[in-house]
Every structure is written in C-alpha cells, then in structure tokens.
Amino acid sequence: xxxxxxxxxxxxxxxxxxxxxxxxxxxxxxxxxxxxxxxxxxxxxxxxxxxxxxxxxxxxxxxxxxxxxxxxxxxxxxxxxxxxxxxxxxxxxxxxxxxxxxxxxxxxxxxxxxxxxxxxxxxxxxxxxxxxxxxxxxxxxxxxxxxxxxxxxxxxxxxxxxxxxxxxxxxxxxxxxxxxxxxxxxxxxxxxxxxxxxxxxxxxxxxxxxxxxxxxxxxxxxxxxxxxxxxxxxxxxxxxxxxxxxxxxxxxxxxxxxxxxxxxxxxxxxxxxxxxxxxxxxxxxxxxxxxxxxxxxxxxxxxxxxxxxxxxxxxxx
Numbered sequence: 001x002x003x004x005x006x007x008x009x010x011x012x013x014x015x016x017x018x019x020x021x022x023x024x025x026x027x028x029x030x031x032x033x034x035x036x037x038x039x040x041x042x043x044x045x046x047x048x049x050x051x052x053x054x055x056x057x058x059x060x061x062x063x064x065x066x067x068x069x070x071x072x073x074x075x076x077x078x079x080x081x082x083x084x085x086x087x088x089x090x091x092x093x094x095x096x097x098x099x100x101x102x103x104x105x106x107x108x109x110x111x112x113x114x115x116x117x118x119x120x121x122x123x124x125x126x127x128x129x130x131x132x133x134x135x136x137x138x139x140x141x142x143x144x145x146x147x148x149x150x151x152x153x154x155x156x157x158x159x160x161x162x163x164x165x166x167x168x169x170x171x172x173x174x175x176x177x178x179x180x181x182x183x184x185x186x187x188x189x190x191x192x193x194x195x196x197x198x199x200x201x202x203x204x205x206x207x208x209x210x211x212x213x214x215x216x217x218x219x220x221x222x223x224x225x226x227x228x229x230x231x232x233x234x235x236x237x238x239x240x241x242x243x244x245x246x247x248x249x250x251x252x253x254x255x256x257x258x259x260x261x262x263x264x265x266x267x268x269x270x271x272x273x274x275x276x277x278x279x280x281x282x283x284x285x286x287x288x289x290x291x292x293x294x295x296x297x298x299x300x301x302x303x304x305x306x307x308x309x310x311x312x313x314x315x316x317x
Contacts, residue, residue, distance in 0.1 A: 002040050003117070005030040007131055012121065030106040030131040034113045035059070048105045058098025058109040065096070065195035069206045074101045076138060078199050079192030080116060080145050081152045089178065090159075092152055092185035094192040099141055101134040108141070119144050135207050139216050142200065146223035149189060153230045156182050160238055167245065171252075179242055186235040193228045200224060262315055266306055270299035 004015040006029040015029070026047050033040060033055065045052045054075045057063050067076040079094040097116070098109040108117075120129055125147045126140045160182050167175045200221060209217055277283050277295050285291025 001034045001113075002036060002044065003032045003034070005032070005121075005131065010128075012129070012131060014121075027104045028132060030108070030137070032108045032117055033110075035111055036109070044107060048102060048107060050100055050102065050105075050107060054098065054100050055107070055109050058096055058100075059111050061095060061111055063096040065192070065199050067199045067202045067206060072103060074134075074138070074207060075099070076199060076203075078142065078145060078196045080110070080114060081149050081189060081192075082112060082114060083152070086181075090155075091181050092156060092189070094188050097145070099138055101138060106131055106134055106137055116141075116144055116148055119148070133210065135209060136213050136216070138203075138207070139209070139213055139220055142196075143216065143220045143223060145196070146220060146227055149193060149227040150223065150230065153186075153189065153227065153234060156185060157234055160234070160241075164241065171245075171249070176242075176245060179238065179245070183235065183238045183242060186231055186238060190228065190231040190235055193224065193231055197224055197228065258315055262310055266303055269302055269306060273299055273302065 002017070002020055004017075004020055004024075004026065005012050006015055007013075012030070020043075022043065024043075024047065026044070031044055031048070033044065036044075036055075036059075041052055041055050044050070045055060050073060054073070057075075058077050063077055065078050067074075069075070076099045077096050078099075080097040082093055082095050083090045084093060085091075095111055095114075097114070098107075100107040100109070119125055120141070123129070125144045129140045130136055160179065163175050163178050163182070166172070167179075203217075274295065277285075285294055288294075
C-alpha cells in the first residue's frame with residue numbers, strides 16, 4: 001500500500017490514492033509504503049530514482065539497523081516497536097523501518113502498518129513536522145520512534161505488575177507464560193535500541209543539521225538513551241522476578257515431596273508390621289484373642305514415635 005502526503009497551506013494532507021498512477025510527480029512529497037507490491041515498488045523507485053535494493057532491504061524482517069549515503073540518497077534503517085495480538089493479549093516485538101531521502105522526496109518503508117505514521121500526522125509527539133526539510137523530518141521521525149519505545153515500555157511495565165498481582169493470588173501457568181513473553185519483548189527492545197543508537201551516532205557524519213535542529217537532535221539522543229535505560233531496568237526486574245517465581249515453584253515442590261514422604265512412612269510402616277503378623281508361619285500371640293489388639297497397639301505406638309520424630313525434624317510444618 002502506498003500513502004502520499006504533501007504540504008498545502010502549512011498543513012500536511014494525504015493525496016487521493018486514485019491519483020497515484022504511472023507518471024505521478026512525487027517531488028516535494030512524502031511517500032509511505034506499507035508492505036508494497038512489486039509494482040508499487042517499481043513505480044516509486046523509477047519515479048524517485050531510488051535503488052530498489054534500498055526499499056527491499058527495509059522490507060526484510062531480519063534486516064539490521066544501519067545508515068548509509070550514496071549519490072545524494074540517504075538511507076536509514078532503524079528498528080521500531082510494534083504490538084501483536086496473541087490469544088487475547090498483546091505481545092511486543094520490533095520491525096525494520098526504512099527512511100530514504102533524496103533532494104526532492106522522502107520515502108518511508110515498513111513491512112507492516114505502524115501507528116508511527118498516525119502519530120506523525122496527528123502531531124502527537126512533534127509539532128509542525130516539515131516534509132520539505134528532509135533532515136529535520138528524519139530527526140522528527142527518530143524522535144517519534146524513541147517516544148514510541150517509551151510508551152510501549154510503560155505498557156510492558158504495567159502488564160508485568162498486573163501479572164505479578166495475579167500470580168500472588170494463584171500461581172498459574174498462563175501468568176508465567178505471559179511473564180516470559182514480556183521478558184522476551186524487553187530483550188527485543190533492548191537489542192533494537194542499541195542498534196538504533198549506532199545509527200544515530202552515524203547521522204552527524206552523513207547529514208548536515210540545520211542550526212535550529214540542534215535541540216531536536218539532543219532530544220532524540222536523550223529519549224533514545226532513556227528508552228535504553230528503562231528497557232534494561234525493566235528487563236533486570238522481570239528477570240529477577242522470574243527467578244524468584246522459579247525458586248518459589250521449586251520450594252513448593254520440595255514441600256509437596258516432603259509431605260508425601262511423611263505420609264508414605266506413616267502408612268507403610270504399620271502395613272509392614274501387620275504384614276509380618278499375617279504370615280502363615282508361627283508368630284507371637286498366635287491363637288490369642290487379645291493378640292490382634294497387641295498388634296494394633298504396636299502400630300499405634302510406632303506411628304506416634306514417627307510423628308514425634310517428624311515434629312522434631314520439622315517435617316510436619
């Protein structure tokens with residue numbers, strides 16, 4: 001799918017999709033491609049004189065974050081956070097997002113639809129983003145991406161606290177699996193944020209910022225560092241929590257095994273004594289009417305002795 005945006009009277013509006021045909025002039029406009037077809041890729045690349053390899057690289061879900069500039073065309077591939085619905089709950093992952101700028105056009109590419117485009121259009125994190133100043137647009141885009149990471153990290157933290165509260169009431173496999181999923185998401189975020197940092201560090205060597213964009217550049221770096229720190233903190237907390245739950249489960253299993261051992265001894269010992277007196281050979285008290293009660297008494301005494309030993313060993317607590 002292709003979405004084209006242009007600036008009209010200081011406002012950025014979307015161009016009617018029916019107008020996007022062969023021969024359309026993309027100059028001074030922003031083109032966003034979401035999981036485009038080969039025909040759409042060919043249309044944009046031929047009109048904007050962009051190598052198709054740049055677009056296809058951003059569509060590779062395993063593409064690493066990188067930045068390069070060749071023949072006046074800047075390509076920056078960074079990882080963006082996404083949400084996926086799985087069994088009535090949301091999971092978090094990352095996906096490559098490509099931003100390609102030429103002297104006259106901006107092209108963004110992503111394999112899936114992303115809310116980052118809507119955030120830019122709605123001015124949720126940046127105001128008055130300018131598609132004519134392409135360097136500033138790239139910085140504003142990176143700022144929105146960093147803010148999106150922070151938003152999802154807060155959601156992960158709230159989800160983690162909710163699951164922990166549920167597990168304190170009842171230890172269920174579903175809660176542990178969800179905690180594991182959240183921990184995996186934090187690993188994805190942490191890895192992607194470090195890769196994005198390497199790309200941001202390379203920006204000043206490839207592009208020349210406007211003087212008034214210095215503050216925006218500092219904000220991008222600050223937000224990205226903050227996202228990295230939050231991701232690491234949440235991951236460490238979640239990892240420690242998972243280790244704690246693993247210890248609790250192991251301890252509970254030990255308690256159950258200890259209880260079963262005590263019950264086995266209390267049941268099997270009297271059974272063994274009764275079995276000895278039930279043999280067909282001659283046994284003490286054979287033929288005596290009170291012999292049965294002697295055997296019962298012995299069993300009771302043995303059980304009382306075992307209970308006293310277990311209490312002293314603290315095995316009945």
